């Protein structure tokens with residue numbers, strides 16, 4: 001299949017100072033970088049324990065590439081997918097915040113995140129390829145993949161179910177979705193950032209995070225608290241009815257945060 005020129009040409013990034021590491025990573029020659037999310041040693045659990053060797057994987061929201069590196073080193077052929085500075089973050093249109101300024105700052109953030117991905121790519125000699133775009137328009141030219149992953153991305157999307165449906169159109173076998181669990185133990189890393197109204201007491205209930213009482217512009221970057229029940233329900237709708245649900249604790253800013261992972265295996269043919 002003609003790839004339509006969708007893959008980014010490799011970029012030679014030298015300056016670690018011009019990178020943003022969303023993931024804590026230990027880089028050869030640079031040491032430990034990044035401070036938001038530390039998945040080290042728990043990547044396999046975060047991906048629901050799914051075997052990856054020899055499988056083609058579409059990774060939505062590859063960010064600075066820690067999971068991409070893990071999957072690549074497991075023997076997967078990874079297509080990383082993420083925004084570039086040309087694409088807008090799905091910003092919540094809060095009237096009380098300067099949303100244009102937030103979008104401008106997010107473009108700069110994404111530029112540095114993309115740089116981090118390329119630095120990781122070079123330092124670990126990854127085979128993975130990178131496609132830029134938005135999860136709302138995943139190019140068909142990527143072609144079929146065995147596995148698609150959507151880890152900690154859906155909460156940021158205005159239409160998370162549309163994005164999952166887009167990924168499903170390319171996915172032959174398995175969809176892996178991980179996200180922040182709505183129910184967090186006391187003192188959890190991200191737990192305090194999830195507004196109380198969104199800490200779901202009702203299993204399966206989807207909560208809208210934006211709230212006009214929010215005083216923090218960072219609130220404009222996230223839309224949903226999505227429980228595993230809702231993800232499982234929708235993966236079933238998409239034809240991935242054979243499912244497992246697991247938890248893992250990942251470290252956010254030094255504190256454990258409860259994440260869930262839904263693995264859905266295709267039970268209806270890909271049309």
Ligand SMILES: C[S@@+](CC[C@H](N)C(=O)[O-])C[C@H]1O[C@@H](n2cnc3c(N)ncnc32)[C@H](O)[C@@H]1O
Pocket residue numbers: 022037060061062063064067081082083089090110113133134135136150151152153156157
């Ligand atoms: C919270 S990070 C998750 C990173 C990684 N998947 C993980 O679980 O550690 C979300 C990623 O999704 C990307 N993203 C946000 N909105 C997107 C969109 N509309 N289309 C594609 N990627 C998006 C962000 O740029 C970022 O890299």
